[in-house]
Amino acid sequence: MFVEILISAGLVISGIFGIVGSFGLIKLPHPMMRLHAPTKATTLGVGGALIASMLYFGLIERDLSFHELMITVFLFLTAPITGHFIAKTHIHRNENKDSLPETGTARPWATFDHPQQEQEQPEQQS
């Protein structure tokens, strides 16, 4: 009974965050904000479902499975990359050097750090 409540809770949490994430994706006004919304769906949304699934198979079916862990690992690996590239594209298309705040170091924002400068450093290793 307790287990079933836990599983149900996981599923419900997952559903709620899925909806919140989707809603945010539609409603939020700015791309950078919109980037924020789906992360809810990928972390807590999917995570809730995965936890529910692990509990179900581990405690009720008595068949411990690692599939969910693998899925989590892959999600954690890939979701940041996606976010990173979307943000990078956004900065590249909609911002310029001056519209962005200072980085606080001598180097500019990476997106505006042109490869030519990098290349000019003499490097003889290969």
Add this chain to the structure above:
Amino acid sequence: MDTGGNFLPIIAALPFVGALIPGVMIRAGRTACATYTFMASALAFILLMLSAPAVFRGEVLQFQLEWLPMLGLNVNFMLDGLGLLFAGLILGIGMLIILYARFYLSREDPMGQFYTYLLLFQGAMVGIVLSDNILLLLVFWELTSLSSFLLIGYWKHLPEGRQGARMALTVTGLGGLAMIAGMLILGSIVGSYDLSVILQHKELIQASPYYLPALILILAGCFTKSAQFPFHFWLPHAMAAPTPVSAYLHSATMVKAGLFLMARMWPVLSGTPEWFYIVATTGLITMVLGAVIALFKDDLKALLAFSTVSHLGLITMLLGFGTEAAAIVAVFHILNHATFKAALFMSAGIVDHETHTRDIKRLGGLRHLMPVTFVIVTIAALSMAGIPPLNGFLSKEMMLEEASHTAWLSNPWILPALATLGALFSVAYSFRLVAHVFLGPKRDDYPAKPHDPAFGMWASPAFLVVLVVLIGLMPNLIAGPLVDITAAAVTGGHPHAHISHWHGLVPAFWMSVAAILGGALFLSLHGALERGWNAAPRPEAKVIFDAITRASTRASHWLTDTLHNGSITRYGAIFAAAITAAGLFAWFESPMSAPTREMLPINAIMAIGWVLLVISTGCIIAFHRNRILSLVLLGVIGLAVSMAFVYFSAPDLALTQISVEVVTIILLLLALNFLPGRTPVESGMPRRLRDAVIAGAAGLAVGGLTYAILLRDFAAESISAYHLANSYKGGGGKNVVNVILVDFRGFDTFGEIIVLGIAALVIYALTKSVLRGPGGRWLLNWGPDDDEAGDRHPLMMVVVTRVIMPIALMVGAYIFLRGHNAPGGGFIAGLIVAIALLMQYMASGFAWAEERQRYHYHAMIAAGVMTAAVTGMGSWLAGRQFLTSSYGYIHIPPIEEFEWATAMAFDTGVFITVVGAVMLALHSLSSMSRRTGEQVNIHPMDVDPGRGAAPADGKEA
């Protein structure tokens, strides 16, 4: 010695095998080259002679080997009298020509090439005359057209040679096509493609309503090959060939192939009015026309060419008479003509070779300067004129005899009169050949100082002239038996030739006398006649031919350019419209059966997938001008389709679809880099509407067809059941798809990986050539965009791909190993590993990653194909057929028991090829972007906190 027919395939194969020798032996010198070529022919000739006694006893030697029995194409050879005569002529005269050509060709001519072509031709001719299967015969027939094309065009630097070769190929090739149709009709009437069977069914064939079409089509092939009117024009133009070729192809052998075939088919096709009127009339016209034209030709070889046309007409006419006696004469004249005409051609070559001209107007009085040649030409020419007692006289007399009692349209006078006229002109040009070249006063303006050539050069014509005389003097002793058995083979009866010099004062005698006297008279009037002839308007065959070729070239250009103008839209429209039309035709022609299956209920998941698919398809139409967006939408569609595969329990397909999808999208993205971001609007509204209608109709039609198919069972029993039943039993795998790929249809897969490898190599070659051409210069100037983003190789991406790499490779290995029993296999594993590598390339740049790659992709493709091939061949060691697989089980403790199968080694080949092909394609595309000046990074990532690209404020990161 009784060998049965076992020598026959060897005889046919020897020239082909021999054709490999001259190209190599030419390095050992011209004489060595000629000797080895001669030996190939001589060996074949000896084998033929060893088989001859049996044929003279009246046997028909046969050799049978099934090649493609389902098509009725068998390697059947037979040797009867007709085959023996022709094979003897081909090989015998072939040897003489090889000897002659050794001395004829100059040092500058590539002799090895010449002998190779000559032997190829010889093999094809021998193949024709020995074939006992009409399809095999057709193969050899086309081979003679091709090899004669090479021989006529041997002097590639001469425009006449090239044009003549093209004309000959066009005419004989088209005739050959017609003949293929005729032969197929004939074969389907009888129900067999074996000649010996067909020859038994005269009544069946002649009663068939398809007799006339088959006859006309086959005769079209024969007439074009044998230069019969109105196709005679190619032969004189083919005289641009070196003289040995003219002597061999255009007098003794190839032009007689048509006659051979008419003689071969004589038992079943002849004897009908159609045969008589088509064949005899054509032959008669050709004979007279050729003889008349020959008289007015000043080029020695042109004169001989038209006289050949005339004599071929004569033989055709005799075959056309359809009587046994006429067939005997035809056979006899084939033999005689081959002897004297080959000798004459070779002599013409000698005259050309020594005086450097073939123009009769510039020659004359050579009899003292070239006495040997004079004797040879005189005897051969007299034989051609039909002067007793030479062999030409015998057959011509017999021909006139046959003509004298054949009525044409129940008019008894036309045929004899025209035959006499032909003979008369024949006498005239033969006399002219001797009189205007050798007789008369000696001149002092020859282009070169004439003298008799070396013995090797006149040996061949001299030998033939000796035959001319011997057959003339003792016809029954020398030629009689051969003519008898040949005529027996032609007619199917047991004829006996009575060849004699004196028949009494029969009409033929008077016709002969008239011809000789008239011919002499015409020669004395030649000057006046020639003026009249030159003044008269005549159609020039070459002009007409060129006009027709030009017109048809223009028509094909128009058709091709209309259908293929380089616009993908047009290809798509034509393709879609044609397919839809064909489908609609089938739809209306045959009614559709009632549905045999129930509709499945639509559930929510399916509906969602369906809606997704429809929406993304619709979006593609709406946004197709934005290329990146449509690529993304394509990816969505691909994934939706993979989900559909999963839903319908096709995990293999789903896995393949997903991995293929990933690879293609990435490659396309790379390619899009070089294209404008938007597709420009190029067509107006009406055209777009039209295209929309076509596309819509095609789409609806395909949809309807799919719907109809899904509601019905297969019309024929599907092979799937067999695969399901035998997959585990026979192939040792539970994954039927994989077993089909590597076992049941392993040979297909083998072909497919080769195609895949070729495709990758083609991409590589294309990019290479693009980079080298104007495209490469354009790319150089293109340069990177001004607003190119920095940090091309972000830290996060690099780190994550490094982490994922071993996992992805593991997945690849896993998918590969389980492939035989569970979804997976070499193809999918290859794609997964390729994707794992692709990620490294995306993260750190291609050049960086490639430097860390130890194997060349070309080598990988080769290794993959070789692995598959070697695995396939391994089954030969076990005495089984190519790609038969065997299997067993291996149990390594921590891993679940997995199967070991030879199919796995094969799958490894597939795997390596797929990886190599994908990576090579990627390499090609990336080399294009490097051409634009894209820099090669030295470090794996642009911003690396650990590297200490020290920020200016001195803080170490």
